[in-house]
Amino acid sequence: METFTDLKELVENPEYRVQRRKALCELADDMIDGPIIRLIKGFNRLPYCFTLQSCHGHFVYKGQNNLHNFDPLPVKDAITHVTYRIAYIACCIENNTSGKGFLEGLKEITSIDPENVQFGCADWFWKRQVNSFALQVEPDRFKHEDEATLDYKEALHIEKIRDQVFIRLDRLIENACEK
Numbered sequence: 001m002e003t004f005t006d007l008k009e010l011v012e013n014p015e016y017r018v019q020r021r022k023a024l025c026e027l028a029d030d031m032i033d034g035p036i037i038r039l040i041k042g043f044n045r046l047p048y049c050f051t052l053q054s055c056h057g058h059f060v061y062k063g064q065n066n067l068h069n070f071d072p073l074p075v076k077d078a079i080t081h082v083t084y085r086i087a088y089i090a091c092c093i094e095n096n097t098s099g100k101g102f103l104e105g106l107k108e109i110t111s112i113d114p115e116n117v118q119f120g121c122a123d124w125f126w127k128r129q130v131n132s133f134a135l136q137v138e139p140d141r142f143k144h145e146d147e148a149t150l151d152y153k154e155a156l157h158i159e160k161i162r163d164q165v166f167i168r169l170d171r172l173i174e175n176a177c178e179k
Contacts (some may be wrong), residue, residue, distance in 0.1 A: 004144050010095040010123045012104070013130050019066050019092065020050045027051070035070055036089075039166060042173035043091055047061045048099040052125060052132055057087025057162045059155060073152075073159050082155035087162045088136035089169070090122065092129050098176075099131075100113065105172045106135055111170060113161045118143050135169070137162040 013019075032040050033056035043051045058069050060083040067085065093099040110117045116135050125132040131163055137158065142148035150158065 004118065004136070005121050005123055007107075007119065007125060007133070010093065010100065010131050012095055016092070016094050016131075019129065020094075023050050023092070025054065032071065033068070036166065039170055039173070040089070042170065042177070043089070046098075046102065046173065046176055048094040048096055049102055050062055052090040052092055052129060054089045055085065055087055057137060057159075058085040059083070059159065060085070061152075061155075069079050073156055079152045082150050083147055084138070084143075084150050084155055084158060086136055086138045087165070088134050088138075088141075090125050090132060090134040092132045095131060102172075103133070104177055105176070106133065109135060109165055109172070112164050115140050116158060116161050117165055135165070137165050 027040075027044070029037055032054060035056045036054060040051050040054055043049055056070060057173060060067060060069060061073075061079050061081065064071070069097050073082065075080075093103050107119050110119050116137060117137055118134075118138070118140065120134060121132065122134050125134065136143070138145070139147060139154065139158065140149070
């Protein structure tokens with residue numbers, strides 16, 4: 001994310017409920033990458049959270065030029081470099097006890113691979129929506145970019161990490177819904 005910054009503290013937001021309702025009314029499944037529709041719907045079921053934007057993460061390489069490719073990377077020796085369009089979920093969290101607990105759960109997801117998973121804020125999201133946060137999967141050296149060129153071996157690693165992040169997010173949401 002081009003304006004990725006460190007975490008900010010939650011602030012009071014008396015307009016949270018109105019903003020949430022508006023964001024959810026404007027969201028349609030065809031705006032969400034297919035592999036994460038269920039996950040995004042899970043986020044949006046939580047009354048103290050709503051999504052702002054998301055991307056499953058896409059890998060583009062020689063012979064595969066679809067910018068919205070969802071296919072796993074193939075096992076091919078011929079691929080040397082891959083353009084990776086970052087996987088991320090940007091969300092707004094309500095400043096209450098449940099929101100703070102959920103925020104802590106999101107922070108913990110970086111432990112999967114701290115060199116390739118970041119949790120923070122994006123200035124342009126925060127200016128539009130206070131208490132907005134972004135969880136992204138991308139090598140740390142590219143954390144301020146929307147895409148990166150990776151060698152094939154690193155791209156395979158990032159793909160694996162991305163998948164683990166989405167599994168952990170799914171569990172976090174499941175546990176939050178059970179409370």
